[in-house]
Amino acid sequence: MPSKRNLLGGLAAPLCVTGIGLASAAGRGTQALSRALEERTSFLAPAKGIRRGGSPGAMGGRLDESIVRSWRFLEPGDDRAVALAALAMEEALERAALPPGRLGLSVGTALGPIGKLEEAVEAGAAGAAGAVAGGGVVDSPRVPVPYSFEAYAGRLARTCAVLSPRSALLEPTCFSVTCVSGLCAIEQAAADLAFRRADAVLTGGVDALTRFMHAGFGSLGALSPSGCLRPFDVEHDGIVIGEAAAFAVLEPPQAASHREARVLGCVVSQRLVSDAMHLTSPDPEGRGMARAIGGALSDACIAPEEIGCITVTAAGSEVYDRMESRAVLTKLGPRAAARVPVTTWEPAVGHVLAATGALGVVHAAMVLSEGLVRPVFGVERVDPDCQLRYVLGGPVPLDSPCVLALTVGFGGQNGATVVTSLEMAMDLLGRSGEPVR
Amino acid sequence: MIPAIGIAMGEGTLTADAFPGRWNPRRAIPPDVEPAATAAALALEGAGWWRPGSGEACAGGLIVACDHASHVPAARFARELRDASASAVSAVGPSGFLFSLPSSTAAVLGLLFGLTDYQSTVVGGALAGAQALRHALDLLALRRLKRVLLAVLSTDGGERVAVAWCLDPVLRDLLALDCGVVAAGQEATILGPEQRFPAAALLLEASARVGRLPGAQRIALGGAWISMNPKGSPE
Numbered sequence: 272m273p274s275k276r277n278l279l280g281g282l283a284a285p286l287c288v289t290g291i292g293l294a295s296a297a298g299r300g301t302q303a304l305s306r307a308l309e310e311r312t313s314f315l316a317p318a319k320g321i322r323r324g325g326s327p328g329a330m331g332g333r334l335d336e337s338i339v340r341s342w343r344f345l346e347p348g349d350d351r352a353v354a355l356a357a358l359a360m361e362e363a364l365e366r367a368a369l370p371p372g373r374l375g376l377s378v379g380t381a382l383g384p385i386g387k388l389e390e391a392v393e394a395g396a397a398g399a400a401g402a403v404a405g406g407g408v409v410d411s412p413r414v415p416v417p418y419s420f421e422a423y424a425g426r427l428a429r430t431c432a433v434l435s436p437r438s439a440l441l442e443p444t445c446f447s448v449t450c451v452s453g454l455c456a457i458e459q460a461a462a463d464l465a466f467r468r469a470d471a472v473l474t475g476g477v478d479a480l481t482r483f484m485h486a487g488f489g490s491l492g493a494l495s496p497s498g499c500l501r502p503f504d505v506e507h508d509g510i511v512i513g514e515a516a517a518f519a520v521l522e523p524p525q526a527a528s529h530r531e532a533r534v535l536g537c538v539v540s541q542r543l544v545s546d547a548m549h550l551t552s553p554d555p556e557g558r559g560m561a562r563a564i565g566g567a568l569s570d571a572c573i574a575p576e577e578i579g580c581i582t583v584t585a586a587g588s589e590v591y592d593r594m595e596s597r598a599v600l601t602k603l604g605p606r607a608a609a610r611v612p613v614t615t616w617e618p619a620v621g622h623v624l625a626a627t628g629a630l631g632v633v634h635a636a637m638v639l640s641e642g643l644v645r646p647v648f649g650v651e652r653v654d655p656d657c658q659l660r661y662v663l664g665g666p667v668p669l670d671s672p673c674v675l676a677l678t679v680g681f682g683g684q685n686g687a688t689v690v691t692s693l694e695m696a697m698d699l700l701g702r703s704g705e706p707v708r
Numbered sequence: 709m710i711p712a713i714g715i716a717m718g719e720g721t722l723t724a725d726a727f728p729g730r731w732n733p734r735r736a737i738p739p740d741v742e743p744a745a746t747a748a749a750l751a752l753e754g755a756g757w758w759r760p761g762s763g764e765a766c767a768g769g770l771i772v773a774c775d776h777a778s779h780v781p782a783a784r785f786a787r788e789l790r791d792a793s794a795s796a797v798s799a800v801g802p803s804g805f806l807f808s809l810p811s812s813t814a815a816v817l818g819l820l821f822g823l824t825d826y827q828s829t830v831v832g833g834a835l836a837g838a839q840a841l842r843h844a845l846d847l848l849a850l851r852r853l854k855r856v857l858l859a860v861l862s863t864d865g866g867e868r869v870a871v872a873w874c875l876d877p878v879l880r881d882l883l884a885l886d887c888g889v890v891a892a893g894q895e896a897t898i899l900g901p902e903q904r905f906p907a908a909a910l911l912l913e914a915s916a917r918v919g920r921l922p923g924a925q926r927i928a929l930g931g932a933w934i935s936m937n938p939k940g941s942p943e
Contacts, residue, residue, distance in 0.1 A: 421833030487805030
């Protein structure tokens with residue numbers, strides 16, 4: 272990455288968040304998650320939809336089926352990942368209330384409509400699934416397997432067209448980069464705004480919790496054997512998977528200001544760094560994450576003392592929890608690290624796969640709007656190697672309108688995103704170290 | 709500018725010896741990914757960004773495009789799950805799931821070449837190659853990245869083809885043009901009208917044109933001029 276300051280979105284910086292939307296195990300909408308965090312309610316439970324053939328007592332965070340199926344524009348044969356995304360996209364677009372214009376769509380997903388493939392293989396259906404499932408038959412993607420990222424992105428674009436009928440839609444772009452997928456989607460969204468291809472971009476991440484996903488993470492030994500998500504706790508023993516779709520509408524400040532849109536936050540800077548050390552595990556020292564944090568803070572021209580809160584992917588596994596702690600300590604220094612409150616949404620809804628990065632941004636906007644940092648629940652005794660200021664008692668006030676959202680992804684992917692209030696973002700623009708134009 | 713291009717089809721001869729300290733020598737390069745690794749090695753070596761056997765990390769970002777590369781492993785894993793009894797699911801091995809993730813190709817390439825600056829995988833069938841190219845050019849033009857290895861892995865049944873380009877923003881004024889979205893298959897002709905490798909077709913065609921014409925060339929892709937120089941010498 273260049274060492275010079277580089278605000279996300281170039282001339283379109285800072286990127287204003289004018290709409291957010293969420294579908295998660297907590298329910299439909301960001302309010303459902305907000306309530307869950309306020310009331311310290313966990314929606315992780317034995318997940319009916321993944322039990323068959325899954326590990327006994329498979330724990331997960333799944334959105335209630337009746338809510339999934341309640342989406343009014345659902346079409347026969349739509350995958351669960353379509354419905355989840357649609358619910359979140361609808362909320363984000365409603366809140367943004369965009370005027371007519373060009374709308375981009377940039378989405379991250381690890382496995383897209385994997386449920387369609389599972390269903391077909393399970394049923395041993397004729398055609399694609401049967402051919403693929405049948406012993407001795409050549410696996411061929413030319414057989415129309417009902418599993419296609421292209422079709423999935425197209426379906427989301429049609430959904431977007433229904434939800435925002437006054438918008439001229441750009442062709443969607445789809446990224447698959449495990450838990451940081453949504454952050455790569457934000458990179459493309461920023462470029463689409465910077466090059467003025469789009470007036471606004473709907474961007475986010477989505478993954479459904481299916482048997483495939485659950486068994487897959489089980490095969491990697493990543494799941495919590497106890498089924499309890501206890502981030503930063505001395506008893507942390509692995510992740511509990513959830514599902515979610517998290518979306519945000521991004522606009523350049525001029526457009527948001529012109530139409531007097533309510534700005535929920537501004538995505539100021541972002542860095543993504545890959546550890547490239549192991550196919551599945553992160554660098555336990557957190558060097559990649561430290562680089563990401565350092566780059567994002569430097570791009571934003573923000574000092575550690577100005578960070579009001581850190582929201583983190585709290586995977587609940589020893590290596591990830593400790594790695595994040597080391598990275599933050601390295602980059603913020605012990606003094607700032609001891610001051611900045613750290614929180615997460617994960618105990619409420621689980622580890623939400625490709626929605627994680629996008630939910631980090633959505634959660635940051637929620638924290639900025641509420642002015643409160645909600646506590647992490649499920650922690651009894653903090654692991655001595657997790658040395659940050661985790662919010663454990665009651666909520667604490669946000670003392671600076673700047674949230675650092677940290678996302679860790681499977682295979683050593685690290686993302687650091689700085690989200691601030693509009694006022695602070697405009698102040699940052701004027702600081703020394705001009706953004707690269 | 710594109711200092712170097714690598715193209716690989718089918719199974720190559722790449723071994724772990726080329727990556728000392730970066731890949732377990734007792735393990736073969738995963739066959740699902742091997743063509744992409746071979747194409748990347750050719751491109752990176754041609755560009756002078758990497759030397760086989762050096763074990764050094766290669767500075768730069770990595771953007772991969774896949775059309776169907778993950779579908780067959782995904783179907784395989786789904787079948788394994790279907791056939792496993794409830795109690796045996798926990799015994800299902802991890803590699804099936806790992807290569808069901810489209811990002812596994814990038815993960816392997818990142819590991820082999822030590823590319824840490826940025827890593828993403830664009831999925832989207834036939835459009836993935838063009839969209840990945842646009843993503844790479846955008847990030848270079850915005851100076852989010854200094855240089856990028858772009859690798860496209862395309863599959864047709866059991867056959868795979870991969871194309872890799874090393875991109876650096878020497879001609880940043882040209883790259884800063886809006887590259888637009890290149891329509892699917894608009895340049896795809898070298899493998900016949902059937903377009904057997906949709907995501908890679910665009911890059912294959914562009915690579916082939918450079919091969920047909922001597923010296924450095926500029927070609928038009930979706931409204932932007934891209935400078936291509938397969939010899940690696942500056943224009």
